[in-house]
Amino acid sequence: MNVRNPWPVLPVVVGLASGLLTGCGTETGGSAAGDSSVVVGMSDDVLATDPAAGYDPGSWLLFNNVFQSLLSFPKGATEPQPEAAERCVFTDTATKVYTCTLKSGLKFSNGDPLTSKDVKFSFDRMLAINDPDGPAVMFPTLEKVETPDEKTVVFRLGTPDATFPSKIASGAGSIVDHRQYDAQGLREDGEAVGSGPYKLESFGEDRAVFSINQHYRGTAEAQNDGVTLRFFHGDQTALKKALMDGEVDVAYRGLSATDIADIEKADDGTGNGVEVVEGSSAEVQHLVFNMDDPVAGKRGVRRAIAHLLDRDALIEDVYQGTATPLYSIVPAGIAGHNTAFFDTYGARPSRSRAAAALRAEGITGKVKLTLWSTPSRYGPATDQEMEAIAQQLNASGLFDADVESVAFDQYEKDVAAGRYGVYVKGWVPDYPDPDNFTAPFFGKGNVLGNNYGNSTITGSLIPRTAAETDRSATDEEFGRLQDIVAEEIPVLPVWQAKQYAVVQDGVYGLESCLDASTVFRFWELSKP
Numbered sequence: 001m002n003v004r005n006p007w008p009v010l011p012v013v014v015g016l017a018s019g020l021l022t023g024c025g026t027e028t029g030g031s032a033a034g035d036s037s038v039v040v041g042m043s044d045d046v047l048a049t050d051p052a053a054g055y056d057p058g059s060w061l062l063f064n065n066v067f068q069s070l071l072s073f074p075k076g077a078t079e080p081q082p083e084a085a086e087r088c089v090f091t092d093t094a095t096k097v098y099t100c101t102l103k104s105g106l107k108f109s110n111g112d113p114l115t116s117k118d119v120k121f122s123f124d125r126m127l128a129i130n131d132p133d134g135p136a137v138m139f140p141t142l143e144k145v146e147t148p149d150e151k152t153v154v155f156r157l158g159t160p161d162a163t164f165p166s167k168i169a170s171g172a173g174s175i176v177d178h179r180q181y182d183a184q185g186l187r188e189d190g191e192a193v194g195s196g197p198y199k200l201e202s203f204g205e206d207r208a209v210f211s212i213n214q215h216y217r218g219t220a221e222a223q224n225d226g227v228t229l230r231f232f233h234g235d236q237t238a239l240k241k242a243l244m245d246g247e248v249d250v251a252y253r254g255l256s257a258t259d260i261a262d263i264e265k266a267d268d269g270t271g272n273g274v275e276v277v278e279g280s281s282a283e284v285q286h287l288v289f290n291m292d293d294p295v296a297g298k299r300g301v302r303r304a305i306a307h308l309l310d311r312d313a314l315i316e317d318v319y320q321g322t323a324t325p326l327y328s329i330v331p332a333g334i335a336g337h338n339t340a341f342f343d344t345y346g347a348r349p350s351r352s353r354a355a356a357a358l359r360a361e362g363i364t365g366k367v368k369l370t371l372w373s374t375p376s377r378y379g380p381a382t383d384q385e386m387e388a389i390a391q392q393l394n395a396s397g398l399f400d401a402d403v404e405s406v407a408f409d410q411y412e413k414d415v416a417a418g419r420y421g422v423y424v425k426g427w428v429p430d431y432p433d434p435d436n437f438t439a440p441f442f443g444k445g446n447v448l449g450n451n452y453g454n455s456t457i458t459g460s461l462i463p464r465t466a467a468e469t470d471r472s473a474t475d476e477e478f479g480r481l482q483d484i485v486a487e488e489i490p491v492l493p494v495w496q497a498k499q500y501a502v503v504q505d506g507v508y509g510l511e512s513c514l515d516a517s518t519v520f521r522f523w524e525l526s527k528p
Contacts, residue, residue: 037226038507038525041242043234043254049203050187051174052126053134057253057428057518060171065210065227065522066109067174067194068218070100070119070153071165073517075524078335078432080169083218084114084195088165095160095467102151107215108177109199116147121178123155128184135172138430160467166431197222197523206231210522223509223526234376243274243502249527250510251502252520256380257320263502276502279514282331283497284437285378285426287371287389289490292451293421295369300361302489305422306345307354308396309389311494318385322500326493328482329437333516335471336434336478340486341493351396358398369393369401371422374411378426385494386424415449425491432516434478435466441491442481452490457481 046062048054054063072083082088088100106114123145130136141161146154157164167173180193190203197220198210208229212222230248232239240259243251255263263274287305289296296302311325324332327342345353358367373386386403393399406414414420425448429436440447442454443462461481465474485491499514509524 036224036527037228038224038250038522038527039228039230039248040250040252040522040525041230041232041239041248041254042252043232043236043239045231045233046203046208046229047133048186049190049192049200050181051122051134051171051176052129052136053131053186054171055133055135060518061229061520062192062200062208063171063174063194064196064519065198066192066196066200067171067176068106068114068196068216069169069171069173069175070102071169071173072219073169073432073519074219075512075521076515078516080165080431081219083169084119084175090162090469091154095162095164095469096157098155098157098164100153100155102153103217104151106195106217108180108193108195109213109215110177110180110193111215112177112179112193114175114177114195115150116153117150118178119153119175120145120147121181121183122175125176125181125183126172129186131186135170135430138167138170138172159463162467162469162471163431163433163435166433166436170431172430196220198227201226220521220523222523224522227522227525236380243504246273246504249504249507250525252513255500255502257322260320260322260500260502273505274502275505276500277510277514279499279501279511280333280516281497281499281514282334282432282437282516282518283426283428283499284326284329284331285424285494285497286329287492287494288423288425288448288450289492290418290421290423290450291490292418295367296421298361298363299489300357300359300363301367301369302492303345303357304354304367304398305393306341306489306492307350307357308393308398309492309494310349310392312347313392314385314388315495318381318388319495323495323497326496329441329485329491329493330434330478330482331437331496334429334432334434334437336475336482338479338482340479340482344486349392349396351398354396354398366398366400369399369422370420371401371403371424372411372414372420373403373405373424374408375405377408377411378424382424418449418451428518429516432518433471434474435462438462438478438481439466442485448491450490452488454484454488457484 044058046058047056048059051063068084070085071080085100086103091097091099126136141157141159143158144156177193192200197216199213201209201211211226239254242248291297327339330337371386373383383405390401390403393401442457461477465477468474501510508526512524513520
């Protein structure tokens with residue numbers, strides 16, 4: 001991705017809100033001892049084992065467990081804390097110089113020492129390779145990495161960026177061994193050498209095996225002897241069967257709402273051996289409007305759609321309560337969130353207001369409209385959801401809407417070429433800060449491909465919020481940004497996901513793996 005695209009929002013492990021049970025989420029697992037390895041199944045694929053190439057949820061799951069970053073997100077937290085670093089701080093008043101001091105005695109899983117040279121190598125390498133499917137696009141402001149000594153790393157930024165600590169705390173900040181990686185090319189042998197809590201023992205088409213990294217020195221305390229990650233390649237039926245047959249301990253990312261409902265119904269009171277754990281999530285989905293389209297480019301049309309969208313019906317009928325209505329571009333649980341779309345358009349559909357918006361645009365007949373979808377990239381029910389939205393619009397008598405679903409590769413090409421007027425996009429955040437829900441969508445180089453620009457947002461609000469180290473002090477400006485978006489409607493927020501995992505009885509720690517940081521922490525899982 002030369003221009004940053006949203007992470008693939010692949011099928012979330014979704015279920016009924018009532019499925020939040022106690023056994024998995026409340027007991028504390030003991031220290032890892034004996035044969036306490038855990039098997040995790042998911043329908044996502046891990047697209048890369050090299051941190052310079054991976055920019056998808058599956059790959060970052062691997063990175064977060066095999067590699068260290070200078071900082072990391074503790075469970076339930078949205079502020080990064082030291083991990084491989086002893087201390088990190090902005091050493092200037094302009095938030096353009098960020099200095100980290102490494103902990104002593106850091107080693108990679110192969111025993112090689114980790115020094116500032118490895119940190120500089122990792123960032124320089126990522127930026128030099130600039131893989132189209134990698135995370136280099138997250139660091140447009142990073143100009144230079146300096147290493148005054150073996151324990152000190154200095155990042156020099158071209159423009160102020162108070163979100164830089166959160167960026168390096170993500171999978172994009174993974175530190176690799178400079179002796180084991182090519183400075184100019186990607187590693188393609190399926191192996192990985194990191195300094196995180198786990199060591200990648202093997203990686204194949206259907207599974208990856210992780211053991212405890214005996215050289216790890218950091219904040220994580222492993223509660224198991226290792227983890228096997230099984231890949232089901234989008235086959236939800238096979239994942240559900242493996243769970244119910246006891247072949248996997250945890251089903252993460254991939255079970256549909258129907259699957260979860262079936263599992264719930266199978267519990268007749270005697271217990272069916274599995275439980276559902278619910279966690280928070282900042283994953284979102286939007287309808288996107290091409291501002292240059294002859295139909296969707298008319299604000300009256302966009303306002304009419306906003307007045308007719310029934311989010312509650314979508315959540316109930318399509319997602320069976322496994323998501324929540326989203327009324328702004330910054331989701332609930334993220335600092336600065338407001339309800340701009342609720343305040344502007346209300347929660348209940350209004351045909352009269354929709355009709356008035358069209359009349360104000362000079363439109364008196366039905367609006368012919370196609371909603372463009374892609375079948376699985378943004379969740380297994382995306383096509384069904386788009387059909388439901390089309391039905392809502394048509395039921396008003398104001399629209400003649402249909403749905404076209406296109407394979408993702410072609411879908412992305414068509415979006416980039418401006419062929420769609422209305423289309424769907426999903427987003428899993430790189431880090432839990434309002435900047436990550438605004439700058440990529442409305443800043444320079446808008447990744448949505450919808451030809452939207454607003455000089456107040458790009459010239460004032462985004463630069464000022466990016467420079468503010470006190471993130472709570474940005475709430476007012478992020479609120480103004482959200483209000484502008486609700487007024488001009490380049491996108492229409494639809495839903496915010498919940499996170500679910502289904503686990504075997506006696507598997508603990510899942511509540512520490514499902515939060516807004518999107519870090520799935522292998523080390524928190526325990527099994528007697």
